[in-house]
């Protein structure tokens with residue numbers, strides 16, 4: 515794919531030498547709102563959701579897309595996806611509260627946590643949020659909570675670990691015998707039999723094999739195994755599945771040489787296989803569910819940062835910017851690549867190799883390693899691309915740097931949807947005991 519087209523797919527374009535995002539001038543935004551800032555493109559979120567939904571609808575109508583809230587829990591993002599008809603997958607009661615805050619009803623929320631506490635389980639029961647259990651002991655605790663509260667037992671599902679995982683980094687591969695998630699194949703019959711015995715009457719199944727999967731064939735083995743497990747389960751114990759959830763993981767092209775995930779292959783490897791089973795078998799018509807986070811949100815956002823210091827130590831050139839791993843931790847944590855481009859195109863300048871680094875006091879604070887960019891000058895601006903998934907949500911206060919603002923672009927207009935934190939926020943919740951005063 516041509517580089518300009520790759521950029522255009524992300525709604526980025528140079529006009530008169532200035533980078534525009536969603537048709538808005540990035541330098542004007544940086545100057546109006548200050549830097550660093552996260553900038554979110556509303557239309558991109560809507561487009562990604564609609565394309566994916568259309569792909570699913572074209573094969574199997576009973577489907578739902580649950581947005582993985584952990585990727586981006588900004589209230590405006592949740593509102594946008596809610597207005598598109600999405601459902602929501604949460605990993606904590608905090609994320610569920612964020613969904614409630616914007617009016618998402620409990621029947622559109624899944625709670626896929628792990629290592630659930632009794633408080634988590636009780637919360638799900640009381641608020642009628644569907645829960646994906648992670649092991650058999652949690653089922654017994656959940657059942658007791660229902661019995662103690664004298665409430666009718668709702669649908670139940672287990673996260674099944676199909677052992678074939680995939681993902682962009684070992685930290686994000688979530689299937690395999692040595693991985694903490696879900697129940698393995700040989701526990702599945704026991705889990706669902708026990709659920710039946712304890713009085714649960716409605717069932718579903720769940721997998722999530724990992725995150726950042728750009729080659730859809732990486733799902734093949736896990737899906738095959740999952741469907742075999744499901745066939746065996748429904749043969750051995752007489753239950754009907756209301757839904758079969760295939761988790762998230764769909765990747766996006768972070769590097770200019772990468773093409774977008776081929777939805778056609780995803781369709782064949784995941785959706786068609788599911789549909790074959792449903793048409794062949796005696797499964798009824800379960801809902802087909804997926805839980806993408808990154809796919810829907812990553813390309814919706816850029817970070818605008820300012821170059822503070824350009825430095826040459828005689829061996830290496832560094833471009834020091836005001837966004838470090840406090841603002842975006844993915845490069846430091848996973849070695850992830852985020853493309854970095856200048857807001858001023860500067861094609862006439864010499865191309866120079868820089869390490870683009872943040873202001874955090876650690877050598878690992880490198881946002882982009884050995885990037886060849888037209889010569890950078892202090893006080894100019896850069897854009898860090900594809901920051902909408904696991905970006906702001908993983909940012910921190912490290913080095914006591916308050917978190918950034920977030921700006922939403924909708925139809926060419928900009929809105930500040932999150933106020934930047936202040937120094938006051940750094941100490942707001944701290945108390946100094948009397949003897950230290």
Ligand code: LLP
Nearest residue numbers: 582722725726762763764805806807808904
């Ligand atoms: N469902 C479950 C149960 C999950 O655990 C996750 C992600 C998803 C869905 C969504 O996965 P996605 O479609 O976004 O790949 N911080 C890492 C990613 C961690 C993903 C954790 N689980 C990163 O920055 O790459």
